[in-house]
Structure formats: C-alpha cells, structure tokens
Amino acid sequence: MTIAGVEFNPRLTILIILSTILPMLDYYGHSPTGTKAFDRFILYFLIPMVIILLVYRERPADYGFRRGHWEAGLRWTMAICLVMALVLWQLARTPEMQSYYLAKAPRNPVRFFFLTAVDLLGWEFIWRGFVLFGMARVLGPGPAIFLQAVPFAFMHLGKPEIETLSTIFGGAAFGLLAWRTKSFLYPFLVHYFITIFTMMVATGRIG
Secondary structure (H helix, E strand, C coil): CEEEEEECCCCCCHHHHHHHHHHHHHCCCCCCCCCHHHHHHHHHHHHHHHHHHHHHHCCCHCCCCCCCCCHHHHHHHHHHHHHHHHHHHCCCCCHHHHHHHHHCCCCCCHHHHHHHHHHHHHHHCCCCHHHHHHHHHHHHHHHHHHHHHHHHHHHCCEECCCHHHHHHHHHHHHHHHHHCCCCHHHHHHHHHHHHHHHHHCCCCCCC
16 A cells, blocks of 8 residues: 555554554543443454454454463463562552552452453453554564553553553563464463452452
8 A cells, every 4th residue: 555655554554543543542431331341342352353354354363362372371371470479469569559459449349350351351452462463464573562562551551650660561571472372362361360469469358
C-alpha cells in the first residue's frame, strides 16, 4: 500500500492503529456492556480476533492463540509465579500499594476472580498475541517484544508509581515468555496470579 509516495505495510498499519485506538476507547469509558471486564474482552479479544479471521484471513494460532510449548510454558509459569510471590510479599505491603488496592478491594472475591480472568484474557491476547506476533513478522521478535510492552505500560498510568514504572520490563518479560512458548496463555496465567496475589496481600487477605 502506497500513500503519497510512501509504502505502508497494511497488516502492520492496521495493527498499530488498533493498538492505539482501542486503549483510548477503553480509557474514555465506552461501555457497551456496563461491566469493564466484559468491555475489555470485546475491545482486546473479540475485535482483534475478528481482524485476524476476517481482515487478515489468517489462523488465530499464528497469533499465539494455542497451547504452544505447554511443558516449558507451565515450568516457566510456576517459576515466575514463585519469584513474583516473594517480591510482591514485600512490595504489596508498602503504604502506596496498600492505599491504592484497599480503595479497590472487592466486596465479592469470587466475582473479582472471575472478572479479573475475563479482563486479563483480553489484555494478554491483544499485547502478547495479536500485537506481538503481528509485529514480529515485520520487525522481528526483539523489537516486537519491547514495542508491545509500550502501550501495556501506559495502560498502567494511575496505578502506584513503582508498579507502573516496572511494567515496561514486566510487559517485555511477558512478551518473551509468549514468544518462547508460542502462546499468550502462559503470560495470561502469570499476569492473573500477579494481579490476584497483589490484591490479596495489599488488602491484608493474605498475611
């Protein structure tokens, strides 16, 4: 595709536009369902899936929607969760973290666990699936791993500063895990554990 004498890669262009516009729609509170987690599932899972199937006409498996290298994936998931539990056990007890998460403490933990899973399923699919594997085709996996972490990091603005500053590295680590296992599933499991464990520790439900 050439515009004004400049050549653009159509797939990459669509991917960049969507990965910019969809978080903006999320930020400005467009809510077709009235529940944030379901809205994000539509924005970050269903819309990219439609693009893959109907616009790109490709397989979701090519964008990390598969089991992948499951044995290595599970080993890495358990190891990372163990390390993060040790880190978060201290970090989540800091005053800034406790203040933030106590204000968001769920009244119904079971509903919180479910909605968090729905929410993060979309987050992980768009960044560690759609964007990562899509960019890697054009730019290679190294740049793609860090580029997909950029919008992910900006989506943490408003959270405690120490948590937000870490997300460019955490997002890149999630991307590396997804690339090595060829699946977004394992970053999803790690991200889900981190989110739940942080909330439980910061609000005093654990420890």
